[in-house]
């Protein structure tokens with residue numbers, strides 16, 4: 035396994051995903067973590083991430099001695115390479131020529147890291163790599179024992195290597211896809227140079243987790259709030275495979291779900307897979323609590339609290355539950371703990387089922403804590419979940435509650451469900467679903483005039499929203515084809531009573547958010 039030491043790069047998670055894609059397990063530790071934790075992790079190799087700081091200033095992070103003492107292969111990326119160079123006796127200087135974006139570097143010498151990896155060959159026979167650079171400082175003199183393994187005009191030392199100790203540094207970012215050979219370079223490092231076997235595959239992850247869950251839980255009983263979203267669905271499938279009937283899921287239909295969603299969840303889990311699922315029909319309780327409430331944050335609070343109440347009621351009916359399972363995934367752990375430093379972490383509010391664990395004296399089990407979303411999806415498929423469930427767009431916890439502007443009413447929710455289903459069905463049919471990261475309809479209870487046949491209509495509006503994004507922190511509105519939008523708009527107005535107009539949201543995030551409330 036590989037340790038990734040995080041110096042604060044925006045790409046650190048990407049490094050971890052690439053390493054996992056190479057079939058190798060890795061964890062991210064903060065650069066100022068307890069050195070004893072590094073030693074205890076006993077990695078086969080360490081990758082030092084980039085970071086926003088400059089080693090040419092005094093008090094910036096350094097590589098802990100414990101890393102060098104491991105005596106395993108090292109790969110420093112950007113800041114990681116500069117820190118390595120500075121600490122091992124090389125020279126790093128601020129550069130007058132800052133370099134951001136595409137660059138071409140010449141691979142020099144025959145380092146074990148870059149040997150035979152190239153995008154082009156020059157007429158003189160040198161290998162060239164197309165890479166992604168983002169740096170201000172540069173190494174001007176490799177440390178003793180290191181050769182220069184890559185260079186270009188603005189970074190004459192764009193890579194350093196000591197083949198004997200297997201310590202390397204690259205100024206460019208192999209983890210981003212713009213570095214075309216990046217995956218090959220990282221795979222070579224973790225597999226060939228560190229000697230990791232590449233056994234981190236969906237099948238092995240599942241077997242490994244099943245064994246761990248069985249050991250952890252013993253013959254205890256586990257409770258899971260199943261939402262039908264990707265994470266909780268995969269937890270359900272995994273736990274069911276591991277402990278069968280010791281798992282009970284509670285699925286709350288709050289009346290704010292998508293068309294047919296509750297039935298689908300029940301069909302997949304209860305009927306198909308034979309999972310114990312208690313379906314709670316709580317539509318009336320939720321709608322009653324929401325009656326007359328128009329403020330979005332207040333609606334969120336009511337929905338969140340009501341969910342806990344309903345879940346609590348069910349849980350209390352069950353006897354002898356020992357564990358509460360949650361679908362926490364690795365990015366949640368990293369975000370809330372600032373890298374896995376072993377500190378206790380705060381669970382995101384939408385993952386947390388209130389104070390239930392304490393009150394019911396439940397222990398927490400989080401089987402996906404080490405996995406990235408793409409890994410969760412892959413093991414979901416491997417566990418036999420339907421592809422359209424595993425590749426579903428994210429759906430907010432408050433559901434349609436924040437997609438009906440202002441007061442939530444059942445008649446609005448029913449119409450919105452239909453509009454949303456038409457939009458999503460057409461996206462799938464036209465092979466546009468996977469090209470968008472999230473797409474949905476919004477109900478606007480404002481009246482607008484329309485005309486059908488000879489009649490005048492004065493009815494409500496549906497807005498369509500579709501975005502493309504990687505991290506949901508920023509997003510671009512999806513450039514869906516006009517003919518497609520035209521078709522969806524006609525279907526919605528023709529098929530749903532009470533809708534006179536459809537609009538398409540062309541706001542990016544920022545300045546808008548993805549959801550309308």
Ligand code: XMP
Pocket residue numbers: 334384428429430431432472506543546547548549550
């Ligand atoms: P915004 O609207 O903030 O959304 O741009 C970013 C992502 O978060 C989802 N979202 C929520 N998810 N509870 C959730 O579980 C919420 O209250 C909530 N609000 C927004 C949203 O769907 C998008 O994927």
